[in-house]
Amino acid sequence: MSIKVRYFASLKESVGRSEDDLTITGLLTVNEVWNLTNLGKPLPENILAAVNMEYVEFDNIVKDGDEVAFFPPVTGG
């Protein structure tokens, strides 16, 4: 299955890119998506995750075609 992975703000700068395209087989959690795309790099503290533009927990299961996003706490307004 194919998953788009996106990074924003300070996390985008620390991972050094704004997105990944991940192609794998089998079920995956959001946490496993991070581990596959950022091999060996621990998830920075406080990072939030969204799937298809809704906030999710890291044990959320990802489906084919989903867009997964990782970003730091929001600071708008």
Add this chain to the structure above:
Amino acid sequence: MSIKVRYFASLKESVGRSEDDLTITGLLTVNEVWNLTNLGKPLPENILAAVNMEYVEFDNIVKDGDEVAFFPPVTGG
């Protein structure tokens, strides 16, 4: 001593005038000012009083030259 008495809004309409000039001798409370200027007429419910444009209780003592005002609850804003 000389005291200016003022009425506002629905109270002005019910007493039928906007002000009285009261000249008396001796100490007076706000309540007595009402009784002297509105002989026999009981103070309508909820009426508020001010002396020199500050809210006061009805047992407040009035001095020479004071302006005493009576009015219903405020409804601005």
Add this chain to the structure above:
Amino acid sequence: MTIKISAEAFDPYQEIQAYQNAKTGNIGAIGATSIFIGTMRDFNEGAAVKGMTLEYYPGMTEKQLKKIITEAQQQWPIIDSLVIHRVGDILPNETIVLVAVWSSHRGDAFDASRYIMEALKSKAPFWKKEHLVTENERWLAHNTNGYKPR
């Protein structure tokens, strides 16, 4: 702190813009502006309303408004504030009151503007007489508490 009693209809947004444009010091410290605008409705307490007359107590009204805003300034770090209240004959959809509070932080601006509005409604000597569509007139008896859920 600026307080105005206006016998003429006013546009609250033009008033705020003009007030802000005339400001000089402290501009860069402003992070939050909280504004409340009260507007005349065409229906109130079960009746269609075609107009309203707002009476006030010249002198005492300004004095009480100043006192209210000073109390707000003592409770919250306010950079500036503008309060304009309409008096005289008013039509539906016209502005009755404008309260604007400028502060560095949003919590202070929200708290202070709401405090000023609630205190104004309970303490500033203004009285509304409604002119109903039925040609009847009525004085409003009291204001409600805007902090409580209705």
Add this chain to the structure above:
Amino acid sequence: MTIKISAEAFDPYQEIQAYQNAKTGNIGAIGATSIFIGTMRDFNEGAAVKGMTLEYYPGMTEKQLKKIITEAQQQWPIIDSLVIHRVGDILPNETIVLVAVWSSHRGDAFDASRYIMEALKSKAPFWKKEHLVTENERWLAHNTNGYKPR
């Protein structure tokens, strides 16, 4: 309900006036307008700031804002609302966010506008990077809770 993300500087008062002028129905029912305007300060967390870049997540940001306003509509009787949030490069004194809520009664307008602001600050995906006068840059780490006394 109208939500806008703006890459250009905007005047909040002109935006509200234009929005109100375009309104048709329900005008006479509006008794209360509560407006919050967030403005960029020139000093934050101990440092002089000369500019800021606001990043967002196109699609998710609008989706989350819509969700927040819908939640507010479920809690309070809102007649209309307008939210505009700036993105891109911003200078001190420019408007970052505008929240306007129109309602019949002031308590609802105050509560709803504040709810929208607090939810926006905790849930809408925007990120601020400050450009300091010292030429350093820094991402803001988190927003504070605007309901709590500081």
